[in-house]
Amino acid sequence: MAAEKAEIEKLKKECDGLRKQIETARKAVNDGDMKGASSGVESVGRVQLKKRKDLKGHLAKIYAMHWAADSRQMVSASQDGKLLIWDTHTGNKLVAVPLKSAWVMSVAFAPSGNLVASGGLDNMCTVYNVKAASPKTLRELDAHTGYLSCSRFLSDSEILTASGDTTCCLWDLETGKQKVIFTNHIGDCMSLALSPDQNCFISGACDSLAKLWDVREGACKQTFSGHTSDINAIAFFPSSNAIITGSDDTCCKMYDLRADQEVLHYQDSGLNAGVTSLALSSSGRLIFAGYDDFNCHIWDTLKGERVGVLSGHDNRVSCTGVPEDGLGVCTGSWDSFLKLWN
Amino acid sequence: MSTSNLITMKKVVQQLRFEASINRVKVSQAAADLQQFCVQNALHDPLLTGVSSSTNPFRPQKVCSFL
Numbered sequence: 049m050a051a052e053k054a055e056i057e058k059l060k061k062e063c064d065g066l067r068k069q070i071e072t073a074r075k076a077v078n079d080g081d082m083k084g085a086s087s088g089v090e091s092v093g094r095v096q097l098k099k100r101k102d103l104k105g106h107l108a109k110i111y112a113m114h115w116a117a118d119s120r121q122m123v124s125a126s127q128d129g130k131l132l133i134w135d136t137h138t139g140n141k142l143v144a145v146p147l148k149s150a151w152v153m154s155v156a157f158a159p160s161g162n163l164v165a166s167g168g169l170d171n172m173c174t175v176y177n178v179k180a181a182s183p184k185t186l187r188e189l190d191a192h193t194g195y196l197s198c199s200r201f202l203s204d205s206e207i208l209t210a211s212g213d214t215t216c217c218l219w220d221l222e223t224g225k226q227k228v229i230f231t232n233h234i235g236d237c238m239s240l241a242l243s244p245d246q247n248c249f250i251s252g253a254c255d256s257l258a259k260l261w262d263v264r265e266g267a268c269k270q271t272f273s274g275h276t277s278d279i280n281a282i283a284f285f286p287s288s289n290a291i292i293t294g295s296d297d298t299c300c301k302m303y304d305l306r307a308d309q310e311v312l313h314y315q316d317s318g319l320n321a322g323v324t325s326l327a328l329s330s331s332g333r334l335i336f337a338g339y340d341d342f343n344c345h346i347w348d349t350l351k352g353e354r355v356g357v358l359s360g361h362d363n364r365v366s367c368t369g370v371p372e373d374g375l376g377v378c379t380g381s382w383d384s385f386l387k388l389w390n
Numbered sequence: 391m392s393t394s395n396l397i398t399m400k401k402v403v404q405q406l407r408f409e410a411s412i413n414r415v416k417v418s419q420a421a422a423d424l425q426q427f428c429v430q431n432a433l434h435d436p437l438l439t440g441v442s443s444s445t446n447p448f449r450p451q452k453v454c455s456f457l
Contacts, residue, residue, distance in 0.1 A: 052396055059399040066406035073414055080418035089425055092438060100448035120447070137447045232405065271409060287427040289420065304424070306415035311424075331431035332424070333438055350425055375436045376448050388448045390441050 074309045082302070082311040086350040092333060095346050095356035097377065101139050103386040105132055110380040111168070112155040112367050119371035122378060123164050124386055125155035131166055133178060136378070136388055145176050145183040158201040163221075165207055167196030173209045175221060187224045192217065198240045200249070208249055208263070210237035216251050218263060230261050232268040239282045241291075250291050252279030258293050260305060272303040274310045281326040281337070281368075285349070292349070294323030294337050300347065314347045316354055325367045330374030338365030344379045358389050 106126035113124040121142065123133050129150035133143040151169035158164065163186065167173040173189040173196050194213030201207045202218075206227070210216045216230040216237055235255030242249045248269070252258045256275040259268050272291070281294035285302070290311070294300045300314040300323055314335065321341035328335055328349070335347040336358070344365050346356035363382035370377050376390035432438055443449055 052393070056396055056399050059396075059403050062403050063399070063406055066403070066410050069410045070406070073410065077414045077416045079416050080421055082417070082421045082424075085418065085421040086425060089429065095437070097437070100446070100450070267408070268405060269409075270412065285424065285427075286431070287424065289427075290424055304415075304417065304420040307417045307420040308412060308414045309417070311417055311421060329435050329437040331428050331435035331438060333428040333432060333435060350428055370437070373436075374434075375441060375446075377437065390437060390446065390448055 070308075074307075077307055078309065082350070083352050089350055091351070092348050092355055095334060097346075097356065097358060097389040099358070099360055099387050099389050100376070101136070101388040103134055103136075103139060103388070104384075105134075105141050106130065106384045106386075108150075108384060109363070109382040110366055110384060110386060111153050112166075113369055113378055113380040113386060114155050114157045115369050115371040115378065116157045116161050117159045117372060118161060119373040119375065121157070121161065122369070122371075122386075123155050123157050124367075124380055125152040125166050126384065127152060128384075131155055131164060131176075133164070134386070136376075143178050143183060145178065148174070154196055154198045156199045156201055156207070158204055160204050163201065163204055165199045165201065167199060167209070169195050171195060171211070171213075173199050173207065173219070175207065187221055189219050189224060191226055194236065197236065197238045200240060200242050202242065202246050202263075208240055208242065210240040210251055212236040214253065214255075216240060216249070216261070218266075228263070228266040230266055230268070232259060232271075233257065235278070238278060238280050241283050243284055243288050244286070245288065250282050250284065252282040252293050252295075254278040256295070256297075258282055258291060258303065260291070270305065270308055272308075272310065274301055274303075274313075275299065277322075280322065280324050283326055283328055286328065286330065286332045292326060292328065292335055294326045296322035298322055298339075300326060300335060300337050302349065312349075312352050314352055314354075316345075319345065319354075324365060327368045327370040327377065329370060329377075330372075336368050336370065336377050336379075338368040338379060340364045342381070342383075344368055344377070358387070360387060361385065
């Protein structure tokens with residue numbers, strides 16, 4: 049017992065030493081200020097987008113939305129117990145998927161457009177074939193011991209999930225079994241984003257940390273700290289070299305992966321609401337962040353300044369998404385509506 | 391009980407050793423690269439350049455009529 053206690057003490061000292069080592073290494077490359085470096089970049093001015101469509105159909109709070117790869121279809125999930133697939137060009141509803149459990153927190157469209165996945169307080173990720181004559185349950189992925197907060201398809205045969213049980217998981221859709229389990233967070237995982245080349249993904253959790261993972265090896269490669277509360281939203285900058293996070297601490301932050309540290313934060317003394325969701329414009333220059341204050345605020349990624357706002361929802365903005373072609377932004381809210389802006 | 395604490399601590403140390411070992415790029419270089427990416431892609435970012443009404447897929451469609 050005493051020998052073990054001594055060994056644990058020794059390991060604790062080693063941990064402290066390693067943490068100091070990491071901080072020192074980060075400081076050593078911190079030779080510049082992102083804001084200062086961007087002073088030479090032209091301002092984007094005031095970004096004024098117009099609301100183009102209201103998508104009405106859900107009967108309760110919307111918790112999640114995801115664009116299809118065709119930049120035209122979009123799927124939304126509401127605690128009215130339904131997933132709705134929309135044609136955003138016409139505003140028409142194409143498919144309604146009734147859910148076994150109404151307590152949905154996440155939804156995803158497969159890149160092929162053939163499948164959608166959803167899950168929430170049922171702790172499961174259910175995958176549906178939405179190209180069939182009527183939506184058919186393809187798989188029920190049941191192994192998480194906490195709520196499903198987020199899911200993203202790699203293809204029709206693989207999906208990543210993030211859970212309140214603090215783990216993320218890569219599943220094989222052909223067998224319905226877990227392929228890789230990603231453990232390292234010490235708080236509920238709230239959000240995940242896949243890198244464009246699908247070799248890595250990032251996760252944000254209630255331990256206020258963001259982590260970069262290797263999809264195949266299951267290893268956590270880098271950990272980013274700085275937030276002081278739950279990270280609810282996370283996204284890759286389009287070059288794949290940086291990540292943006294949004295938190296209950298009311299800030300968004302950009303962390304550069306190669307410099308291994310925070311390089312900019314997006315905060316305004318007038319903004320006291322938590323960040324629920326975020327999406328980037330196609331060049332990465334604009335961050336669209338949904339907040340608990342019923343708005344989606346627009347930030348200049350490089351200068352860290354607030355440059356616009358999407359106002360109109362009557363309740364918390366719970367989800368935000370920009371399609372692959374970058375032609376607009378979709379916001380979804382607890383007011384049961386989705387809005388399209390550009 | 392205490393054995394699992396030891397195992398957990400060993401994992402934490404292993405993870406920190408791994409994270410400490412990566413090569414880091416200077417922030418000034420990283421910032422320059424991010425800026426360059428934004429500037430290079432700005433002209434192709436519809437939310438920056440604006441979407442013309444004739445090509446805006448989300449704009450309410452005008453009804454065509456035969457004259």
